[in-house]
Amino acid sequence: MYWKMKEFDIAYEKAELVLKEMNYKKDRMIPTATIIDTVEKMLKVDVRFALYDFTKLSSAMPGKKINLDDYGAAMAVDNNRVNILLNENETPEMQRFSLVHELGHLMTQKEVVTQPYRVSTHIDMDITSIPKEILENPKYKFLVNEQVANIFALLVLMPYEMLVDAMKKQDSFEDVAKFFGVNECALDSRLQLKDAEKVN
Numbered sequence: 645m646y647w648k649m650k651e652f653d654i655a656y657e658k659a660e661l662v663l664k665e666m667n668y669k670k671d672r673m674i675p676t677a678t679i680i681d682t683v684e685k686m687l688k689v690d691v692r693f694a695l696y697d698f699t700k701l702s703s704a705m706p707g708k709k710i711n712l713d714d715y716g717a718a719m720a721v722d723n724n725r726v727n728i729l730l731n732e733n734e735t736p737e738m739q740r741f742s743l744v745h746e747l748g749h750l751m752t753q754k755e756v757v758t759q760p761y762r763v764s765t766h767i768d769m770d771i772t773s774i775p776k777e778i779l780e781n782p783k784y785k786f787l788v789n790e791q792v793a794n795i796f797a798l799l800v801l802m803p804y805e806m807l808v809d810a811m812k813k814q815d816s817f818e819d820v821a822k823f824f825g826v827n828e829c830a831l832d833s834r835l836q837l838k839d840a841e842k843v844n
Contacts, residue, residue, distance in 0.1 A: 646771050646772055646833070646836035646837060646839070646840050647776055647840065648840045649779065649780070649788070651788050651792065652788075652791065652792055652795055654752045654792060655748065655752060655792045655793070655795035655796040655799065656795070656799065658748070658751040658752050658796060659748075659751075659795075659796050659799035659800050660799075661686070661751075662679070662682055662683065662686065662751065662800055663799075663800060663803055665682050665685070665686060666678055666679070666682045670803075670805065670806050670809065671809075672823075673823060673824055673825045674800075674801065674803075676740055676743060676744070676825075679744055679747065679800060679801075680693075680743075680747065683747045683750060683751060686751075687750060687751070688724060689721075689724045689725070689726050689750070690724055690725050690726065691726045691728065691747070692725070692726070692727050692728070693727070693728040693729070693730060693743055694727075694728075694729060694730070695729075695730050695731075695732035695739070696729040696730070696731070696732060697731075697732050697733065698715060698718075698729075698731045698732075698733065699733075715731060715767070716730065716731050716734055716738060716739070716741075716742035716745070716767035717729060717730050717731065717742040717743065717745065717746050717767060719746045719749065719750075721750075726750065728743060728746045730742055730743060735827070736825075737821075737825060737826050737827045737830070738767075738769075738827070740801070740825050740826070741767065741769055741797050741801065741826060741830060742767050744796070744797040744800055744801055745767045745793045745794060745796070745797045746793070747796075747797075747800075748792065748793035748794070748795075748796030748797050748800075749789065749793045751796060752789075752792050752793065752796060753789055753792075766787055766790040766791070766794075767790070767793075767794065768790075768794055769794070769798070769826065769827060769829045769830035769833055770829050770832075770833060771791065771794060771795065771798070771833040771836060771837070772833075772836070774787055774790075774791055779791060794833075795837065798830060798833055798834045798837060799834075799837065801824055801825070801826055801830070801834075802824050802826065802830070802831070802834045804838060806824075807820070807824075807834060807835075810823045810824070817831065
């Protein structure tokens, strides 16, 4: 079950701003390029992305005790230029989600634009995957930022009005997920977010 922290509010706020700013058709999946263009205009940055074999990224970092093979994305920011690497070994749905997750970091964390390089460690469409006890522990603040970016991605990729409409028109849960270019886990998480909004 998803539970909400006040620290997550910025994900809702920034996702709403992006959705208001975007010019998209409500009867089809929002193109990733439209999301990128909107964030670029709002933040006055130039976003570029590429697929990369993260096993090579791990071996290119000698002395680091970190294995990047299972990570979904890395981002480097230089002035107004944002370079995002997506793990080519992930599914297209996960790559799409990872890219919007990184844009979520840009939108929700001012300090990101001053950091030369970051790897997102917990890109996850399942918003219940990080236990509440860990997220509430101050020494894991970085995981709160990862969860904020996950929530931002879910909200931007699946605007609620579009989601309701798609669920009426599509034949199955799987078809609804495909309509939005995500997997079923992401769709389930998006519905949990809406349920939490009703409770809070």
